[in-house]
Amino acid sequence: MNHIFYLMGKSSSGKDTVYSRILEDSELIPIVLYTTRPIRAGEREGVEYHFVDDERFNAMRDSGExxxxxxxxxxCGKWTYYTAKDSISTDRGDRIGIGTLESYLKIKEYLGDEILVPVYIEVDDDIRFLRAVEREKRQSAPKYAELCRRFLADNEDFSDEKLSEAGVTHRFSNxxxxxxCLSAVKxxxxxxQE
Structure with missing residues (x-):
């Protein structure tokens, strides 16, 4: 049976780096989510996300995709992130993706427990906050207010209680x-996969 390994963690936990490093030396197929948010410096269409507008999102949602x-x-405005059916097919092999706890639960409901495997990356808040500030400083137009909003929202979205309710039992410290961390996740x- 093929699996989807679903990386989760608060912003600036290092999940994107873990994801990239795993893809470098594995045969896992990446799941590319969609978003209506603007592309950030260094991101590429179809690699980190499919960057679309609200009209495309609405059309895909209305057609059941x-x-x-x-x-x-x-x-900075309303931004939508979403998973389309074309993103998660396991026909060709094991896959790996990144998302939120909320998206994990909805995909788990769609696919079932046996296919979707949660991988939660965690970092102490002080380290995470400093990493977030350093990353934002590298943007052409840093958005520190948004950084703070995300930082606080993550504490609620990934609370111990919510992780437990979702059945996320393994945590990997970064x-x-x-x-x-990478070795433990692999x-x-x-x-x-055995």
Missing amino acids: VIEWRTYDTK NGSLEE KYMSDF
């Missing part, structure tokens, strides 16, 4: 060595 979506009322995933 969208499994789950969430819209955030950010300091406080220190990225290599140790080991966990390989147990499912």
Whole structure:
């Protein structure tokens, strides 16, 4: 049976780096989500996300192509993130994706427990906040108010209670060595692939 390994974590937890590093030396197929938010410096269409407008999102949702979506009322406007059915087919092999706890639960409802495997990356808040500020500073137009909104929202969205209710039992610390975190995640995933 093929699986979808679903990486989750608060903003600036390092999940994007873990995701990229796993893709470098594995045969996992990436899940590319859709978003209506503007592309950030260094991002590429069809790699980090499919960047679309509201009209495309509405058309896909209305035609039944969208499994789950969430819209955030950010300091920069309303941004929607979503998973389309074309993103999660496991016909060709194991896949890997990144998302929120909310999106994980909706995809789990759509696919079932046996296919979707949660991988939660965690970092202490002080480290996470400093990483977020450093990342935002590299943007051509830093949006610090949005950074703060996301930081606070993540504490609610990924509370211990919500993680427990979702059945997320394995956590991988990225406080220190990225290599140790990456090694632990790869080991966990390989147990499912055997």
